[in-house]
Amino acid sequence: xxxxxxxxxxxxxxxxxxxxxxxxxxxxxxxxxxxxxxxxxxxxxxxxxxxxxxxxxxxxxxxxxxxxxxxxxxxxxxxxxxxxxxxxxxxxxxxxxxxxxxxxxxxxxxxxxxxxxxxxxxxxxxxxxxxxxxxxxxxxxxxxxxxxxxxxxxxxxxxxxxxxxxxxxxxxxxxxxxxxxxxxxxxxxxxxxxxxxxxxxxxxxxxxxxxxxxxxxxxxxxxxxxxxxxxxxxxxxxxxxxxxxxxxxxxxxxxxxxxxxx
Amino acid sequence: xxxxxxxxxxxxxxxxxxxxxxxxxxxxxxxxxxxxxxxxxxxxxxxxxxxxxxxxxxxxxxxxxxxxxxxxxxxxxxxxxxxxxxxxxxxxxxxxxxxxxxxxxxxxxxxxxxxxxxxxxxxxxxxxxxxxxxxxxxxxxxxxxxxxxxxxxxxxxxxxxxxxxxxxxxxxxxxxxxxxxxxxxxxxxxxxxxxxxxxxxxxxxxxxxxxxxxxxxxxxxxxxxxxxxxxxxxxxxxxxxxxxxxxxxxxxxxxxxxxxxxxxxxxxxxxxxxxxxxxxxxxxxxxxxxxxxxxxxxxxxxxxxxxxxxxxxxxxxxxxxxxxxxxxxxxxx
Amino acid sequence: xxxxxxxxxxxxxxxxxxxxxxxxxxxxxxxxxxxxxxxxxxxxxxxxxxxxxxxxxxxxxxxxxxxxxxxxxxxxxxxxxxxxxxxxxxxxxxxxxxxxxxxxxxxxx
Numbered sequence: 001x002x003x004x005x006x007x008x009x010x011x012x013x014x015x016x017x018x019x020x021x022x023x024x025x026x027x028x029x030x031x032x033x034x035x036x037x038x039x040x041x042x043x044x045x046x047x048x049x050x051x052x053x054x055x056x057x058x059x060x061x062x063x064x065x066x067x068x069x070x071x072x073x074x075x076x077x078x079x080x081x082x083x084x085x086x087x088x089x090x091x092x093x094x095x096x097x098x099x100x101x102x103x104x105x106x107x108x109x110x111x112x113x114x115x116x117x118x119x120x121x122x123x124x125x126x127x128x129x130x131x132x133x134x135x136x137x138x139x140x141x142x143x144x145x146x147x148x149x150x151x152x153x154x155x156x157x158x159x160x161x162x163x164x165x166x167x168x169x170x171x172x173x174x175x176x177x178x179x180x181x182x183x184x185x186x187x188x189x190x191x192x193x194x195x196x197x198x199x200x201x202x203x204x205x206x207x208x209x210x211x212x213x214x215x216x217x218x219x220x221x222x223x224x225x226x227x228x229x230x231x232x233x234x235x236x237x238x239x240x241x242x243x244x245x246x247x248x249x250x251x252x253x254x255x256x257x258x259x260x261x262x
Numbered sequence: 263x264x265x266x267x268x269x270x271x272x273x274x275x276x277x278x279x280x281x282x283x284x285x286x287x288x289x290x291x292x293x294x295x296x297x298x299x300x301x302x303x304x305x306x307x308x309x310x311x312x313x314x315x316x317x318x319x320x321x322x323x324x325x326x327x328x329x330x331x332x333x334x335x336x337x338x339x340x341x342x343x344x345x346x347x348x349x350x351x352x353x354x355x356x357x358x359x360x361x362x363x364x365x366x367x368x369x370x371x372x373x374x375x376x377x378x379x380x381x382x383x384x385x386x387x388x389x390x391x392x393x394x395x396x397x398x399x400x401x402x403x404x405x406x407x408x409x410x411x412x413x414x415x416x417x418x419x420x421x422x423x424x425x426x427x428x429x430x431x432x433x434x435x436x437x438x439x440x441x442x443x444x445x446x447x448x449x450x451x452x453x454x455x456x457x458x459x460x461x462x463x464x465x466x467x468x469x470x471x472x473x474x475x476x477x478x479x480x481x482x483x484x485x486x487x488x489x490x491x492x493x494x495x496x497x498x499x500x501x502x503x504x505x506x507x508x509x510x511x512x513x514x515x516x517x518x519x520x521x522x523x524x525x526x527x528x529x530x531x532x533x534x535x536x537x538x539x540x541x542x543x544x545x546x547x548x549x550x551x552x553x554x555x556x557x558x559x560x561x562x563x564x565x566x567x568x569x570x571x572x573x574x575x576x577x578x579x580x581x582x583x584x585x586x587x588x589x590x591x592x593x594x595x
Numbered sequence: 596x597x598x599x600x601x602x603x604x605x606x607x608x609x610x611x612x613x614x615x616x617x618x619x620x621x622x623x624x625x626x627x628x629x630x631x632x633x634x635x636x637x638x639x640x641x642x643x644x645x646x647x648x649x650x651x652x653x654x655x656x657x658x659x660x661x662x663x664x665x666x667x668x669x670x671x672x673x674x675x676x677x678x679x680x681x682x683x684x685x686x687x688x689x690x691x692x693x694x695x696x697x698x699x700x701x702x703x704x
Binding site: 033036037039040041042043044045046048049052053055056059060062063066079080083084103104156157158160161162164165168246249250252253254257258259260261262 | 327330331334337338339340341342343344345346347350351353354357358360361364399449452453456457458460461566569570571573574575576577578579580581583584587
């Protein structure tokens with residue numbers, strides 16, 4: 001960060017490679033942001049540490065991907081400029097990750113859904129035509145595997161625990177399901193990624209994701225909700241009302257101290 | 263530092279009448295202590311020694327957990343991704359320290375639930391420093407520099423505490439703690455030497471607010487400490503409050519010069535004859551007020567911990583219920 | 596930990612119904628070394644215990660292998676019997692290599 005720089009928002013490139021990376025990096029970043037909120041407030045001390053580990057892993061993934069996005073963009077944007085200085089409509093995370101944490105059931109269910117998706121993504125990205133992204137993926141896939149297992153265990157524990165936990169988990173699934181179709185929407189950005197070898201279309205991960213997650217939902221004795229008609233659009237920069245509040249927190253210091261060095 | 267709360271508790275009544283056998287056991291125990299031996303979990307120990315340790319270790323653990331809150335406040339607002347990661351890791355370490363300490367206390371015959379209940383109902387104390395608010399990002403650096411700095415000074419001697427599980431937990435804690443102070447100091451140094459005028463003002467303001475409370479972390483003067491003597495006798499406390507506080511002032515005064523901040527004490531100056539820094543009088547009425555529950559954040563801190571515990575009850579119950587179901591299934595198979 | 600002679604008393608008095616059981620954690624930091632006891636934690640089942648042990652006790656790359664054991668499953672020697680169990684080893688110093696003086700030329704043996 002050069003001191004004296006204007007703290008107005010930066011403009012990002014509409015290059016599909018950059019957009020593809022921002023979807024991934026922003027999703028990790030905003031999920032990490034939400035998980036960090038549990039620090040000091042988890043139901044049991046041991047889980048506090050576990051959730052924070054996940055947040056740190058995701059933050060690390062976000063940093064690596066945003067850095068790479070900045071390099072590909074060639075406008076000289078580093079991880080912090082991208083993370084802290086965009087306008088809301090230029091963040092491309094899935095809407096699901098910006099939703100409030102809710103209760104522990106919603107949190108672990110979202111962790112499970114996201115870790116399953118990310119694991120499938122990272123596995124394919126390991127063979128990316130962009131070797132740096134491939135290297136990032138090689139490390140991240142191990143983290144995603146662990147997150148997935150940890151979260152899946154909790155989904156089952158709560159789904160098949162007490163009546164109250166089962167009710168909360170079912171409610172969480174109904175809420176989560178509204179935001180799942182967005183994962184697998186196809187568009188030109190994905191087409192570019194697939195044809196250039198940068199990475200898979202997210203739509204191509206749908207079958208594997210569904211198979212994996214429904215197996216766990218079965219074990220957790222959860223009912224699959226009906227296919228929703230609602231479509232969220234975070235990947236295209238159109239967010240829920242929650243995003244504004246996240247950014248107000250996230251961006252505050254950078255905006256309030258122009259030219260600051262931290 | 264976390265023994266500060268110990269010194270402010272009521273003077274415990276020791277059993278006046280003891281059997282000849284018990285007096286002999288206690289004499290042998292004292293001999294072990296004097297010889298510098300370690301006491302392990304299942305060794306015989308005077309009931310008062312056990313009670314003192316349960317209170318001290320559990321209050322130390324509570325301090326770590328409550329200490330997560332003023333810093334946790336700023337995770338979402340950290341100014342760079344690197345600082346966010348560092349703060350997350352630091353606060354997570356504090357949870358870990360709390361956990362190691364609860365584990366050490368449990369070797370003495372208490373349980374996690376009992377200890378948490380004592381905290382939540384106000385029976386157990388935690389270090390009063392965490393009843394102060396974290397108002398700016400610079401507070402994160404100053405907490406690392408001064409609060410963790412004071413904690414380290416207190417914790418290093420505890421690695422030689424006579425009760426071995428506590429000593430071992432402290433070794434682990436100290437290994438991790440050195441990063442905490444360094445990251446705080448480094449964050450401040452960056453803002454002071456490379457930052458803007460506004461950042462420097464933010465740092466100085468934070469120092470002004472945290473300096474005196476940090477000195478209070480070492481507890482009342484030795485002359486007024488009700489428990490120090492017995493704790494020293496038993497190798498639980500190794501160095502007196504005044505000596506630790508002086509060490510801290512001497513170190514911090516030099517560190518402040520490196521940072522380029524002033525410490526809010528007009529009487530702070532080097533005394534050539536004593537070879538130490540003289541410093542001004544501490545406002546002990548503020549200390550007692552905060553310890554007694556009337557500091558800026560006492561109610562909020564406790565409320566946050568109680569809320570987390572109560573809202574998490576269904577989670578803990580569900581996990582137990584599921585585990586029981588699994589065992590039943592396994593037995594039936 | 597329970598001794599060979601006395602069962603582990605339930606500290607809360609309410610039994611283990613509402614509290615998560617306590618587990619002792621042992622970590623092997625490098626291939627070739629022993630598992631070392633590093634502390635305890637609460638968990639409801641073995642899988643959770645291992646995962647939490649990984650999250651709590653190996654954050655600084657301190658582990659290649661983790662063992663967890665329920666605390667009430669550990670059998671320990673009775674400290675009261677320390678003398679009987681361990682003192683007899685004291686005078687058998689011929690078991691130690693330092694007991695044997697060899698000429699400097701074969702010091703490395």
